[in-house]
Amino acid sequence: MSPLSPAGFDAVVVGAGPAGSAAAFALAKAGRSVVIVERGPYPGSKNVYGGVVYGRILDQIDPEWWQSVPVQRWVVRRSTMVLTSSQSVSVDVRSQAWGGPPHNGMTIYRADFDSWLAGKAVAQGARLVCSTVATGLIRDASGRVCGVSTDRPQGELRAKVVIAADGVNSFLAKSAGLYRDSSASHFTLGVKEVLDMDPEVIESRFGLGGREGLDIEALGATGAIPGGGFLYTNHDSVSVGVVVALDGLAASRRRPEELVASFKAHPSIAPYLRNSTLREYSAHLIPEGGYDTMPDLVADGMLVAGDAAGMTLASGLWLEGVNFAVGAGLAAGRAAAAAIEAGDTTAQGLAGYRRQLEASFVLADHMRLRRAPALVLSDRVQGVYNKVLCDLAEQLFTVDNPAPKPGLLTLARRSMAKHGLKFRHLAKDGLEAARTFR
Amino acid sequence: MTADPAGVSFGERMATVEFRVAGNAHITVDADVCASCTTRECVTACPANLFAETADGGILFNYEQCFECGTCYMVCNKEGAISWSYPQGGYGVVFRRG
Ligand SMILES: Cc1cc2nc3c(=O)[nH]c(=O)nc-3n(C[C@H](O)[C@H](O)[C@H](O)COP(=O)(O)OP(=O)(O)OC[C@H]3O[C@@H](n4cnc5c(N)ncnc54)[C@H](O)[C@@H]3O)c2cc1C
Ligand code: SF4
Ligand code: SF4
Numbered sequence: 001m002s003p004l005s006p007a008g009f010d011a012v013v014v015g016a017g018p019a020g021s022a023a024a025f026a027l028a029k030a031g032r033s034v035v036i037v038e039r040g041p042y043p044g045s046k047n048v049y050g051g052v053v054y055g056r057i058l059d060q061i062d063p064e065w066w067q068s069v070p071v072q073r074w075v076v077r078r079s080t081m082v083l084t085s086s087q088s089v090s091v092d093v094r095s096q097a098w099g100g101p102p103h104n105g106m107t108i109y110r111a112d113f114d115s116w117l118a119g120k121a122v123a124q125g126a127r128l129v130c131s132t133v134a135t136g137l138i139r140d141a142s143g144r145v146c147g148v149s150t151d152r153p154q155g156e157l158r159a160k161v162v163i164a165a166d167g168v169n170s171f172l173a174k175s176a177g178l179y180r181d182s183s184a185s186h187f188t189l190g191v192k193e194v195l196d197m198d199p200e201v202i203e204s205r206f207g208l209g210g211r212e213g214l215d216i217e218a219l220g221a222t223g224a225i226p227g228g229g230f231l232y233t234n235h236d237s238v239s240v241g242v243v244v245a246l247d248g249l250a251a252s253r254r255r256p257e258e259l260v261a262s263f264k265a266h267p268s269i270a271p272y273l274r275n276s277t278l279r280e281y282s283a284h285l286i287p288e289g290g291y292d293t294m295p296d297l298v299a300d301g302m303l304v305a306g307d308a309a310g311m312t313l314a315s316g317l318w319l320e321g322v323n324f325a326v327g328a329g330l331a332a333g334r335a336a337a338a339a340i341e342a343g344d345t346t347a348q349g350l351a352g353y354r355r356q357l358e359a360s361f362v363l364a365d366h367m368r369l370r371r372a373p374a375l376v377l378s379d380r381v382q383g384v385y386n387k388v389l390c391d392l393a394e395q396l397f398t399v400d401n402p403a404p405k406p407g408l409l410t411l412a413r414r415s416m417a418k419h420g421l422k423f424r425h426l427a428k429d430g431l432e433a434a435r436t437f438r
Numbered sequence: 439m440t441a442d443p444a445g446v447s448f449g450e451r452m453a454t455v456e457f458r459v460a461g462n463a464h465i466t467v468d469a470d471v472c473a474s475c476t477t478r479e480c481v482t483a484c485p486a487n488l489f490a491e492t493a494d495g496g497i498l499f500n501y502e503q504c505f506e507c508g509t510c511y512m513v514c515n516k517e518g519a520i521s522w523s524y525p526q527g528g529y530g531v532v533f534r535r536g
Contacts, residue, residue: 041458041528046506048536110536131528151527169508171523184512191485194535237535250479250513257451257485278446280454280535283485283505285512 008158009033010340011333012148013126013165014134014172016043019306019325019332020165021117025061026333028124032340034333035157036118036126037150039133044114047167048192048284051232051239052105052215053113054323059102060330061120066101070112072234073213074098075105077206080317081268083220083229087390088268099212107213107232107239113322137162137175137302144346145176145301160345161336162302165329168285170295170308178295178304184246186289186310188227191256192241193264195276199236205272206233219316220386221263225252226377229263230319231272237279238272240264243286243319245377256283286321288314288377291363291370300346303353305332311362315369315437316376324362331356371436380429384419391415448487452503460529463501464522465510471519472497479513480520505531 011027013020016038027034040046052075058065076099079092098104122128138147138156147158164172168187173179199210206214213233221229227244242259249256264273287293287310294310297303305311306325313320335353339345357363375381392415396408406414416426467480467489473496480489480497486505490498504525511522524530 039524039527040530041532044536045532046530046536048505048533109534111534133524133527187512189483189485189507189509192536234535239535246483246509246512250483253482255482255487257448257487278451278454280533281451282455282533282536283507283509284536285508 008147008160009035010159011035011161011163011336012037012157012159013163014148015165015167015306015308016040016118016128016130017047017114017165017167017306017325018117018322019308019329020163021114021121022061022326022329023163023165023305023333023336024121024126025117025124026330027337028121028126030334030337030341032337034126035159036121036128037132037134037148037157038118038128038130041131042111042115043118043128043130044109044111047110047114048190048282049110049322050190050192050230050241050243050319051107051234053108054105054320055103057323057326057330061117061326066103068116069106070108070116072107072109073208074103074211075107075213075215077208077212077214078105079214079216081216081218081221082386082389083218083266083268084387084390086267087394088266089390089393099209105213105215107215107234109234117326134166134172137172143300145299148172160301160340161350163329163332163336164302164304164308165306165325165332166308168287168307170304172302173295173304173308176299176302178297178299180295181293184250186287186293187246188243188286188288188314189246189249189256189283190241190243190286191260191283192239193260193281194234194237194239194279195273196237196279197276201275202233202236202238208233217319218263218269220382221266222259223252223254223262224383225249225254225259226382228316229269231269238276240269240273243314246285257281286314287312288373290314290373291366294366297354297357298347298350303332303336303350305329311366313365313369314376315372316381327360327362328357331360331362368438369436371432375429375432375436378429380421380425384421387419388415388421391418452486455503456532456534457503458529458532459502460525464506464525464530465499465501465504466521467497467499468519468521469496471516475516475519477515479515480510483509483513485509
């Protein structure tokens with residue numbers, strides 16, 4: 001590699017994921033010199049997610065982003081399923097409006113999305129250096145972060161600000177002492193299979209038009225382990241997998257690929273996957289602890305953004321991390337540029353970052369939904385309500401002539417009693433849900 | 439290789455993923471610490487199935503087909519059993535459809 005700037009950069013961004021590329025974009029746009037260090041051979045090569053990016057935040061990068069983004073399908077159907085081993089209840093939402101600009105969700109591979117987004121930063125003037133690991137923070141005599149060491153010969157990179165956008169394991173945030181607690185209970189493991197499937201088969205099987213896509217989220221899909229299942233349609237493949245609590249997975253003694261297999265074998269899922277072949281198997285961690293498990297976001301000379309700061313929103317109804325990472329990255333880049341401009345890159349000088357996040361969806365949504373992770377991963381939500389709901393729905397639509405139809409309340413009581421759910425549980429969880437999702 | 443419920447062997451499953459294997463291991467496991475571990479969380483939780491129990495009660499680890507996910511060091515309860523870092527830049531797993 002040619003020697004990087006010996007004089008240093010205004011900013012070094014670690015990680016060319018959505019957070020890092022957005023941060024570098026904002027810095028470059030503000031006229032600042034910025035280098036992104038990415039350990040993979042290309043952006044996205046180390047990254048795995050389920051499959052849907054909610055793109056509206058990209059308006060701030062390119063007002064017509066949907067023209068150039070390498071999309072697989074535009075999601076027009078979103079199905080939320082509740083499963084038991086032999087039953088399912090679905091809420092299926094379709095909107096043709098989502099099929100046209102500005103769109104809602106898109107399925108896209110991370111190799112494509114992350115490379116596209118990094119390209120936006122580079123076009124703005126950022127420098128991208130791949131195949132390079134940031135191995136540690138460099139501090140000046142006062143303890144202020146002033147760069148990173150890398151695994152390149154003479155690979156020290158000096159900068160006024162370091163933005164740690166190094167993802168869920170963030171060794172940079174940990175080494176800066178910004179995490180109070182990063183125990184396994186705050187993380188889930190996502191395991192995914194991409195299965196090749198003919199586009200016409202996808203379209204007829206899932207009721208989709210040519211560029212349209214479907215997103216299925218399933219609760220009750222992971223047996224006794226807290227978590228969920230997902231299925232997304234790409235152009236000529238489907239992505240299917242599960243997300244499971246790490247501590248629950250470890251305690252269960254079950255293997256990750258077995259959990260995917262049992263979700264795929266569910267009677268409501270299996271017919272969708274007939275005659276498909278495994279294209280790629282993958283796995284990645286998700287920080288699902290939410291607001292209360294986030295680290296400090298700012299240190300002297302350093303900001304943390306995206307999954308490195310635990311910013312994935314996982315609330316049962318939503319699994320969104322890419323949009324949060326982009327939002328946080330943009331705020332980090334802008335705050336860093338302003339601090340450099342003002343000549344103060346101490347934690348105090350960088351404090352605008354947190355204020356921007358609080359004023360945007362990134363921390364506003366997280367603060368509002370801070371109770372969601374615990375509720376969604378709780379035993380009753382994971383293992384009782386799915387059964388009560390499926391039984392209730394099954395009974396409601398079972399025609400039991402000559403017996404007359406029982407009333408809804410009778411059915412609800414019956415189903416609750418069968419699964420040991422008491423009215424006081426219902427009242428308590430209902431109240432908690434009302435508080436959580438108010 | 440373990441038979442896989444999806445109809446492909448675990449070896450075939452891992453063969454769908456590209457790995458640019460580095461010359462040295464980015465993760466090492468201390469056999470002495472593992473010897474006294476009764477829970478063995480890593481063995482079942484590692485999505486790439488890289489931890490194997492040996493007949494004499496030890497742990498055998500191979501770094502070559504690692505997703506670099508972090509599951510193993512997170513679920514392991516024994517201090518010092520796993521030393522974990524990323525492979526050298528440009529090496530390790532390369533996802534195409536992540
Ligand atoms: C199974 C699964 C399903 C998900 N589903 C969705 C979904 O459908 N929709 C959604 O919006 N979100 C989803 N998410 C969450 C989403 O993937 C993350 O929130 C998002 O990727 C965070 O972006 P980031 O830039 O913060 O981190 P990352 O995308 O993890 O990027 C970090 C980057 O830093 C690089 N890096 C790390 N350490 C170093 C280092 N030391 N030196 C150099 N480079 C380094 C990595 O290679 C990587 O490119 C899912 C996640 C998983 C695991
Ligand atoms: S790595 Fe950890 S969990 Fe695995 S055998 Fe060793 S001590 Fe036990
Ligand atoms: S990082 Fe993940 S894939 Fe690699 S050995 Fe650990 S658990 Fe297995």
